[in-house]
Amino acid sequence: MTAKSQTNWSGDPVELLRAGEGFRLADVDPDATPGYTGGKKHGQVDLRAGADELGELQERLFAQSRIVADTPAVLLVLQAMDSAGKGGIVRHVVGSVDPQGVSLVAFKKPTPEELAHDFLWRIEKHVPDAGFIGVFDRSHYEDVLIGRVRSLASPEEIERRYGAIVDFEKRLTDRGVRIVKVMLHISPDEQKSRLMERLERPDKHWKYNPGDVDERQLWPAYMDAYQAVFERTSTPNAPWYVVPANAKWYARIAVQALLLDALEDIDPQWPAADFDVEAEKRRLAAT
Amino acid sequence: MTAKSQTNWSGDPVELLRAGEGFRLADVDPDATPGYTGGKKHGQVDLRAGADELGELQERLFAQSRIVADTPAVLLVLQAMDSAGKGGIVRHVVGSVDPQGVSLVAFKKPTPEELAHDFLWRIEKHVPDAGFIGVFDRSHYEDVLIGRVRSLASPEEIERRYGAIVDFEKRLTDRGVRIVKVMLHISPDEQKSRLMERLERPDKHWKYNPGDVDERQLWPAYMDAYQAVFERTSTPNAPWYVVPANAKWYARIAVQALLLDALEDIDPQWPAADFDVEAEKRRLAAT
Known part of the structure; x- marks a missing residue:
């Protein structure tokens, strides 16, 4: 991967951060910077270099989709406890690419209309078009996270949802949507200090909501719910990545590296003209 | 205006570029850089400085809208002949602000469903939410531009639409949407050279479409249609700005200046907390 070969990565974040077989969230150190040998300043330099690369790949992907049917899309799913840095990822990683190729959706508490449908109904509408990088700031995973922790649905319904999510994501990946699921992982102490700064x-x-403290008090239950999510929905086609996020600069280059990997894997190409280039040059010259 | 006082603006682009009473498109030189004393390099420096300012104002606007009912929104409407640089404005001006506060819509040829409704039906759905900067890449003005030039509607219907647009935009501005309408103005020669580069x-x-040459051959009819748009729809509440765009760098700082003016006029403020800050500090500290 170009980004890594030119930079301070010593290991592949795609491998190091993936929640595979036997993954335990409790074993992840939120302060760690897996696979990265540099510090904050190196990270900032690498983020800028990666932004250029991401921008070029995104433009190719978008270009390809204008001409070639069935061009893939990328979907970045962001989940995290409050203040873990989702907004910073959107601003500093996603924000570096051309907004014309990005579709960003922030999922809030479901509306009554949304609650009158299956939990995936509102999600389906926002699956990115071919050639786009879609970003879900929160997602259908809320329905098995807060949904489980707050008992907003029965245990049987939560069980059903894990399976429904796997089927749904398989349908997307079969149709060419490359799904990158990221949990930004901070420690309770780090959250406390970030919330205090907001106050x-x-x-x-x-940015502060009194409800944040209520959720914070359910931290262990949320970690259990995340662990269950990884066990039930981290599939080979749509794996979860757990990104230590106490160091914001690391989380940003790590998520950027995951996006770069997805795009490099798609390997988008400038599409061939679907018209006669020489004939068009003559037509244009004659005007 | 801060942006201008620190930079190379000698005049106010808001005044110089507005299509007011007696405005004639034919009098605008697409090569000009009205009100700006610097060259391309100065423009690039000023664009970066303006981006910081725009980012701060946008964040304040967004923040205010999270707490304060009836926070305004901004709507940037972009119209132009092919290759005039709409994409560059989106990428380099709009792209500098946090994507979480931007809603961007590229209006394409209407679908059969859209054509089965009034021309404003599909537009209304994309009016930006409070606190957002909305961007229309093409807009309802297509319905009185290509609509008129290609006789896609009767002359009576085109007449009706001018009035409908004025009423529609008045309704938006009355509700707090600050509308900034921009036509990027290039010369036919500049377009020829940009299209040739694409070939x-x-x-x-x-990026090239053989239809671009067909439209190009109707240049005078399009200029007449734009002139009619300015005469019929450039209102005090929702004025048109015609931005000379042969120099891309100028068009970008000019549109940025128009956005900065709109946001400075709104003068968004960090909203006061709607909770007891000291009590929350104690609650958080106890966790």
């Missing part, structure tokens, strides 16, 4: 800075008050 | 570079072929 101490008037320009951050709007 | 000469295989990585640009996907």
